[in-house]
Amino acid sequence: MDAAQAMDMIFSAEAVAQGHFYWGAFHSQHRVETHRVFRHPENVATIAMDIFESFESTPVDAVITPNFRSGIQLAHEVAGRFNAQVFAGDRVAGVIRFARGNIPAPSGHVLVVDDSIITGDSFSQTLRFLERIGATCIGIGVFVNRLPEEMKIEIPMRSIVSLEKTYPLVDISKGSGNCRLCLEWSQVQTELALIRGDPPSDLLRRRATFEPRIGYDQWDYDNEY
């Protein structure tokens, strides 16, 4: 499938959220909510087939995803095509954890799959983990690639659509002034600090827009439906 078809999937699922998102020191005003795309099994099947075809000449014993929440559907579909086993980790307080006894065999050939690659942190943690257990990573397959160009990784990667220019990330470790949304947020905070009593609705709206939200998958559990 080509990038235009992938964008079509993203837009028809209304999967681009706007706001002030951060992944560690990387900030962006867009988050691609792949779970909206993956709600449609036919989308997952199409993406998985593409990733399978990109790696089918290499033996794959296991597919692993660092992302129990949003990568597992795709990892499962890809693993099925290789007739491989599937394993999933989860991000706990910033660290990707794999449950004891639920890890690929040492000396296995492993394909790493996730919904997206953003800062590459989940992947580097997963690659270090595979190295520790003695497994070999043969490649990476993702739907959305937002990794900044200067951070390219050395492992063969198939990403269906590259959005690092469309929805760029700003690295605030080089100064928070690099992020326009951080500047807006600090203005909102200053104005809020000056107000006694109820803030006006326009200030509350700006607060809702500019308050930083973590970009990594966090499920808000809401029982008030």
Ligand SMILES: [Zn+2]
């Ligand atoms: Zn920011």
